[in-house]
Amino acid sequence: MDVKKYIASGILELYVAGELSEEQNLEVHQYALQYPEIKTEIEAIESAVLELTKSVSPGLSSKSFENVKKQLGHVIPLEPEASRPRAPFTSYIGWAASILFALGALWLYFENTALTSEIEVVTQEKQSLEEEIKRNRNAIVNSKELLNALRAQSVEVIALGGQTVAPDAYAKVYWNKGNQSLYVDAQGLPKPPTGYAYQLWSLTLNPLTPTSIGLLEKFAENEEQIFEFDNPNASEAFGITLEPEGGSESPTLEQLYTLGAVGP
């Protein structure tokens, strides 16, 4: 900063006169602390003003300060600078308007932020709704396919009845010999205990030979509890046993839940 130029600008004379804004006053004060030349200059200007104002003093009586001291208890409040022949009212209107404007702008900003986040939320909701619609459509398509598969003319329905371990259990097998597809409706089976799974067997009777068709995997997660398999065997009967997870080579007959023979 150019101290000489700053001094020459005449700002310090106005500082002493009390004619600067609050901001400018702070600035001059800071510079005065920072640059000794500025402080010295301010003091010199003040001395000149003091000399001048003193020269027009009417001369004070010797009791002047005593009179002041006597009245020190009395509180005379400072008046704001409303006493000069100007109209401060108009200047306040400007301030009031700018404060109102600032508040308005702030309000709009917050309103805008709120709306933007609302739009985000709504967009997300829309997306998840679209996904749900898609899922439902797929579910309908699956159900129709399933229904068509079960309704086909060549499908044989075999009812499997409950055995000793679970007399109330039941299941149904829908077997299409033509395309070798097979559906098991396992709704009548109890939920398998953890670590175990149901296994579907194809049986030929003379002699009794079991062949594994597959496991009823993820039993609990399958809402309809309809399982699809391929069955190329010449099955004469079907059985469902409870086996350790992963299945067994041959059925555990003590854990035979349901059994049913294919009709003639």
Next chain:
Amino acid sequence: MDLETLIQNFQKKDTAAFQQLNKMYAENICGVINGILKNPERSEEVCQDVFIKIWNNAKSYNPSKGRIFTWILKIARNAAIDELRSKSHKNWKKNLYTDNFVGNFEGADHNDSKVDSIGIERLLKGLKQKCIQLIDLLYFKGFTQKEAAEQLDIPIGTVKTRNRSCISQLRENMKN
């Protein structure tokens, strides 16, 4: 004791510090008030009121916002203008705008007046009328730069630089 310490003590309601400030500035403050009122007796009363005000409001002074003399000067100007308004009703504006502090001793009976006319003549020696008017408006009457520019019919940008050169001349005269 430096000025900072004196101000601190004054703000802690130390009467000795207050008396010191009064001693330092009373004549000047009364000079400013008399420059506006042109009435020595009344000026002295207003001047005393000003010092009572600054004592009662000592805490409201903030050194970072200006010199303590400037703070008292502003209070004094307001008090004097208030007084002028309440006493001379219709003519107060006319008095405020047409007179200046120099009118105080011009035409007065020098032997009778307590005003130091020799001192002021020495100080204002060589100062043009436009300087005296500007100093009067800015220091005595507390006009803003804009108001002073309008009153003197000069560009507002001129106020700051002209005032600087006027005060510089005053400072030169002080040395002689």
